[in-house]
Amino acid sequence: METRPDIGREAGDTEPEGLTPGARKILDAAGALFYERGITAVGVDLIAKEAGTTKKTLYDRFGGKDALIAAYLRERDRRWRSWLTSWVDTRAPGTGTGAGPGERLLATFDALAEWTRQHNPRGCGFVNAAAELPDPAHPGRRVIDEQKLWLRGYLYELAVAAGADEPDRLADELALLHEGAVVLRGLAVVDDPVARARALAAQSLERALSRPRYGVPPTADTPPGDRSA
Amino acid sequence: METRPDIGREAGDTEPEGLTPGARKILDAAGALFYERGITAVGVDLIAKEAGTTKKTLYDRFGGKDALIAAYLRERDRRWRSWLTSWVDTRAPGTGTGAGPGERLLATFDALAEWTRQHNPRGCGFVNAAAELPDPAHPGRRVIDEQKLWLRGYLYELAVAAGADEPDRLADELALLHEGAVVLRGLAVVDDPVARARALAAQSLERALSRPRYGVPPTADTPPGDRSA
DNA sequence: GGGTAGGTAGACCGATCGGTCTACCGGTAG
DNA sequence: CTACCGGTAGACCGATCGGTCTACCTACCC
Numbered sequence: 001m002e003t004r005p006d007i008g009r010e011a012g013d014t015e016p017e018g019l020t021p022g023a024r025k026i027l028d029a030a031g032a033l034f035y036e037r038g039i040t041a042v043g044v045d046l047i048a049k050e051a052g053t054t055k056k057t058l059y060d061r062f063g064g065k066d067a068l069i070a071a072y073l074r075e076r077d078r079r080w081r082s083w084l085t086s087w088v089d090t091r092a093p094g095t096g097t098g099a100g101p102g103e104r105l106l107a108t109f110d111a112l113a114e115w116t117r118q119h120n121p122r123g124c125g126f127v128n129a130a131a132e133l134p135d136p137a138h139p140g141r142r143v144i145d146e147q148k149l150w151l152r153g154y155l156y157e158l159a160v161a162a163g164a165d166e167p168d169r170l171a172d173e174l175a176l177l178h179e180g181a182v183v184l185r186g187l188a189v190v191d192d193p194v195a196r197a198r199a200l201a202a203q204s205l206e207r208a209l210s211r212p213r214y215g216v217p218p219t220a221d222t223p224p225g226d227r228s229a
Numbered sequence: 230m231e232t233r234p235d236i237g238r239e240a241g242d243t244e245p246e247g248l249t250p251g252a253r254k255i256l257d258a259a260g261a262l263f264y265e266r267g268i269t270a271v272g273v274d275l276i277a278k279e280a281g282t283t284k285k286t287l288y289d290r291f292g293g294k295d296a297l298i299a300a301y302l303r304e305r306d307r308r309w310r311s312w313l314t315s316w317v318d319t320r321a322p323g324t325g326t327g328a329g330p331g332e333r334l335l336a337t338f339d340a341l342a343e344w345t346r347q348h349n350p351r352g353c354g355f356v357n358a359a360a361e362l363p364d365p366a367h368p369g370r371r372v373i374d375e376q377k378l379w380l381r382g383y384l385y386e387l388a389v390a391a392g393a394d395e396p397d398r399l400a401d402e403l404a405l406l407h408e409g410a411v412v413l414r415g416l417a418v419v420d421d422p423v424a425r426a427r428a429l430a431a432q433s434l435e436r437a438l439s440r441p442r443y444g445v446p447p448t449a450d451t452p453p454g455d456r457s458a
Numbered sequence: 459g460g461g462t463a464g465g466t467a468g469a470c471c472g473a474t475c476g477g478t479c480t481a482c483c484g485g486t487a488g
Numbered sequence: 489c490t491a492c493c494g495g496t497a498g499a500c501c502g503a504t505c506g507g508t509c510t511a512c513c514t515a516c517c518c
Binding site for chain 1: 266352353357358359361378398402405406407408409410415417418419426432433436
């Protein structure tokens with residue numbers, strides 16, 4: 001179990017807080033089981049068995065199921081943030097390029113599309129977890145709140161950088177579209193909800209950039225038909 | 230001697246009062262407990278105790294926990310549909326009034342706002358239930374799918390009646406906003422997400438109605454029954 | 459009266475829940 | 489060599505899980 005690049009984790013990931021090999025296996029197994037079958041429905045015996053370890057190791061390394069749930073959410077949050085920011089920085093470097101100022105905001109939807117395609121057949125793991133953790137004092141709830149606040153803040157930063165009129169409003173709207181898209185991805189009511197959300201986001205963006213704050217001339221937006229096959 | 234556990238009524242049943250008093254109390258208690266604490270976390274013993282009945286009555290009336298879950302979802306679905314349609318019909322009668330053609334579509338967001346204020350402190354009950362029912366064969370899953378498809382179809386009908394350009398697209402977009410709003414209502418990241426969603430819906434609506442399909446002026450109502458694609 | 463429906467009360471079942479425990483084993487650092 | 493660390497193996501705990509069962513009661517209708 002040496003650290004080998006790009007196996008289960010994304011590029012640029014760093015091993016969080018030096019997990020022992022047993023703890024790593026447990027966290028991986030818990031991550032898959034919690035997301036696929038639900039948190040409450042998965043017992044610690046099954047996690048230990050699936051990880052090829054024992055409950056002893058689980059309790060020695062994590063302390064209990066609640067702490068393991070929080071660790072699972074932290075891990076998922078860390079991967080999602082890394083995925084999103086690296087995607088945006090790579091595909092829409094911005095600042096001086098010929099692309100429109102809203103390119104980086106729209107790129108978040110492309111990142112989401114690929115993320116859901118790879119890791120999200122059952123909707124947002126954080127929304128699902130919130131459904132199972134009604135107790136506000138549960139350690140996992142803090143991770144969930146942080147994740148949602150972080151995304152909204154990230155969208156706000158991008159909105160400000162793009163020179164959007166009313167960046168607060170734009171960030172709220174795009175956060176709304178992100179959540180709606182990832183939730184409808186889990187259900188089967190709209191096909192390609194992320195693409196729909198992106199198109200609607202482009203429309204919202206167009207309006208927000210047509211009246212920039214500091215007199216920056218409105219530039220041509222990226223065409224909505226920009227989507228790659 | 231056991232009565233038939235077919236009380237989990239089929240779709241098309243409009244009467245909630247085929248229920249015996251004991252079954253009614255159980256369904257009420259289960260509805261509150263399932264939504265507030267999560268489905269898996271709530272046991273049948275607690276439901277029977279909270280309802281002031283016994284497990285015997287629960288199993289005689291509903292057959293088992295899975296059937297009770299489906300009955301709970303059906304009940305919630307029925308209330309939501311009734312709430313939404315009656316709100317729209319009352320506050321936005323449409324067809325011949327002086328209001329705009331998209332008034333009924335926007336009214337769905339007002340209905341949602343009031344619904345969430347009254348019944349939805351923890352987000353969408355169906356999304357939460359879907360998170361806890363990963364098995365596609367679970368009887369509750371069918372109810373969830375029907376609920377989401379119904380809303381999307383209802384929005385589509387309203388979009389067609391309003392004479393929207395691309396009613397499929399508009400229905401998808403509004404469904405997206407509905408889901409995003411109700412999910413973010415459960416979390417605490419955006420204040421008044423329903424209002425944000427309504428504003429964005431109004432914007433989407435404005436565009437969809439500015440280019441009606443057959444050259445009808447945007448202020449005129451297109452007669453319903455338009456089913457061409 | 460008899461039959462039946464709906465209900466209450468509560469014992470009981472095997473399985474599983476989260477969590478703790480002792481005992482042993484291999485590697486490694488002082 | 490010894491001490492310790494991380495792990496394996498598995499017994500064990502009380503509680504609770506979904507579900508079944510017997511027994512008895514009341515009310516209503518033929």
